[in-house]
Amino acid sequence: xxxxxxxxxxxxxxxxxxxxxxxxxxxxxxxxxxxxxxxxxxxxxxxxxxxxxxxxxxxxxxxxxxxxxxxxxxxxxxxxxxxxxxxxxxxxxxxxxxxxxxxxxxxxxxxxxxxxxxxxxxxxxxxxxxxxxxxxxxxxxxxxxxxxxxxxxxxxxxxxxxxxxxxxxxxxxxxxxxxxxxxxxx
Numbered sequence: 360x361x362x363x364x365x366x367x368x369x370x371x372x373x374x375x376x377x378x379x380x381x382x383x384x385x386x387x388x389x390x391x392x393x394x395x396x397x398x399x400x401x402x403x404x405x406x407x408x409x410x411x412x413x414x415x416x417x418x419x420x421x422x423x424x425x426x427x428x429x430x431x432x433x434x435x436x437x438x439x440x441x442x443x444x445x446x447x448x449x450x451x452x453x454x455x456x457x458x459x460x461x462x463x464x465x466x467x468x469x470x471x472x473x474x475x476x477x478x479x480x481x482x483x484x485x486x487x488x489x490x491x492x493x494x495x496x497x498x499x500x501x502x503x504x505x506x507x508x509x510x511x512x513x514x515x516x517x518x519x520x521x522x523x524x525x526x527x528x529x530x531x532x533x534x535x536x537x538x539x540x541x542x543x544x545x
Contacts, residue, residue: 377494459522
């Protein structure tokens with residue numbers, strides 16, 4: 360959380376922001392693995408992991424444009440929907456969902472399709488930040504066609520993730536209204 364807040368403070372200085380943000384992403388990738396290895400997982404840890412992810416991506420999306428709040432708000436809505444009904448097992452409780460949702464969520468996103476979605480969700484905002492600050496052209500020397508291809512690949516992964524998110528919201532709405540429908544039938 361400290362790295363995310365420090366990165367936010369350095370958001371207009373890419374030379375400071377990018378290493379801080381990447382360090383927070385790296386720690387995010389390692390913390391769950393370490394907790395599982397040490398047998399120190401908890402419902403709170405699962406919750407906090409997603410909260411920090413959403414805060415860091417929300418910060419980044421808000422830097423990218425006026426519409427950034429919409430991406431962040433959608434992610435927060437999905438967080439509420441998934442964690443209120445599925446709790447810490449939110450990644451593995453999709454057995455009654457459509458096949459395309461199951462394919463994305465299979466093995467906790469540890470499939471090629473799941474990795475593509477996670478890449479779109481986590482990497483697209485950082486990639487767009489790199490384009491905005493011209494980091495992909497000058498320090499990395501990526502040609503424009505590769506920048507466009509990277510944007511397309513990550514955007515399609517993010518859109519696939521959005522389709523799963525919309526299904527999660529819809530499923531939660533159905534869950535919330537199921538009792539009301541039963542009461543009206545009686």
